[in-house]
Amino acid sequence: MAILGYLGQLQSPDLGAVLPLHSLVPYQVPFNAVALRVIHTDVAPTNIMYAVNASWVGLCRIPEEIRGQSDGPVLLTQTPVCDCLGFGIVRGVEMERKLYHVLTPVPPEKLRLVNCLLLGNIAIPNCVLVGQQGIEGEIPYVTSDYNYSILGSGKLKKRKHFKKREHTFECDYT
Structure with a gap:
């Protein structure tokens, strides 16, 4: 609900319908204006653009100067200690013009x-992506029709045959 309220700031107060x-x-x-970092998992540099596209990101300020390369995005190797100035959605990545398209009320x-754009483990609510008016056909990055026969597409199975370790704690207050 907090994300929906935050995204509501993108809407004009004058209009009746939600855009x-x-x-x-x-x-x-x-x-080259911002550095990228996925903070909750390791992502191969070749897959970073797939991870950031259609994602919720923190819009941050790191004290170091960003040194951009002309041939690709700036990737951070460690999660920085930084100020978060707000949040946004990377609505698209334009590889030809080397641009991120970011929606934010900031x-x-x-x-x-x-x-700096920091990508965490916060998903955009499905209703924001699926419930858009005026879109015909399939919406990229959003589907409910999975082929579970593909390796890695199904849910993780809980392994019940592993026994939990028992830790004993002894205290001697003598």
């Missing part, structure tokens, strides 16, 4: 300070 994500104008952020004067 879908695809009709909102995103900020265009050059690859005002432009604060956005100028952002130099």
Whole structure:
């Protein structure tokens, strides 16, 4: 509910109907203007753009200067200690023009300070992506029709035959 309330700030107070994500104008952020880091798991550099596309990100400010490369995104090797200025959705990644398309209610004067996008383990609510008006056909990155015969597509199975270790704790207060 907190994410939905936060995203509600993207809507104009004048309009009666809620605008879908695809009709909102995103900020265009050059690859070399911000560093990226997935903080909850290791992601191979070749897969980082797949991970960040259509994701909820923290818009952060790290004290170090970002040194961008002309051929790709800036990737952090460690999670930085930084200030979070707000949150947003990376609505798209444009590889040809080397741009992230970010939707956020953070005002432009604060956005100028952002130099790091941190991706955590927070999912965008499904109703935000699936319930968009005016989209025909399949929505990229959103599906409910899985082929569970593909290795890795199913849910993890709990292994009940492993025994838990028992730890004994003894205290001697003599």
